[in-house]
Amino acid sequence: MxxxxxxxVLLTAVECGSLSKASRKLGQPLATVSRKVSELEDHLKAELLIRSSRGLELTPAGRTYVAAARAVLEQLHEAERAAAGEYVEPKGDLVVTAPVAFGRLHVLPVVTAFLAAFRQVSVALMLTDRVTHFLDDQVDVALRIGDLPDSGLIATRLGAVRRVTCASPAYLASRGAPAAPQDLAHHDVISFGSMSLPATWRYSSNGEEMAVPLRSRLTVSTVExxxxxxxxxxxxxxxxxxxxxxxxxxxxxxxxxxxFEPAPRPVHIVYDRRNRLPLKLRAFVDFAVPRLRDQVAAVEL
Known part of the structure; x- marks a missing residue:
């Protein structure tokens, strides 16, 4: 073994919540994943997981072992990064994630300039509007728009962006401009996102949030x-x-x-610093932060 x-395999199963999900993530047959966990339990002479229809639950021994295994694997990865020279010069692979539109408009130009400056580094740019997880998605650095939850991650503020409501001059010439959010009930509204849920736009009045339900004349799946x-x-x-x-x-x-618009939403670059920071990540952060700050400042209205 x-x-x-x-x-x-055990850590992946715990993170995924089931052996079947772990098998898909690892690209291994379910029988192989189950066998490896069973062999580990036999070797330790201890039950680590309780399998049920609701998923997986760690036993007390399993919780202790998983914490130790995670530390061992992190130390191994740290040793491999050191041996590969990631602390000597910037090189290796980086995974960067950002919201789709912000990433295409503002992060991609920074990434291409970074690649031209650091020839030994490769970047995988993941553009998605879902919140990615550093461990599950193997992300090195993320661009996040909005308030950040408390965590052990390192966050550097780049600026802020805000919600804006707008329409073309031709539309306003024919329909007039809404004076208050409630007036949107009498206007043609274009929304994007879920096709099945009604649109609700949130505004602020005298410091209090105002939810305005809308009937969209047109609903599309992308902001573009x-x-x-x-x-x-x-x-x-x-x-x-x-x-x-x-x-x-x-x-x-x-x-x-x-x-009536709410307060601007902060923009951060976020990364995990559990151990020494690889030079490829430090180089990217140092390269990207001033450029992205300039870009965010340039799009303020």
């Missing part, structure tokens, strides 16, 4: 499509400022309900 491999429809005069849209800043500045979209 390869004990290090068995440790990794909503912006295109707004530019075409199909109705009122609501996005983050960086997504429409160029259209606002050239007059193709006009700002609405500015006094």
């Amino acid at each position: 390869d004990r290090l491999d068995a440790m990794q 499509a909503a912006i295109d429809a707004g530019l075409a005069g199909a109705g009122v849209i609501r996005t983050l400022s960086y997504q429409v800043v160029d259209h606002m500045r050239d007059g193709r979209l006009r700002l609405l309900l500015e006094g």
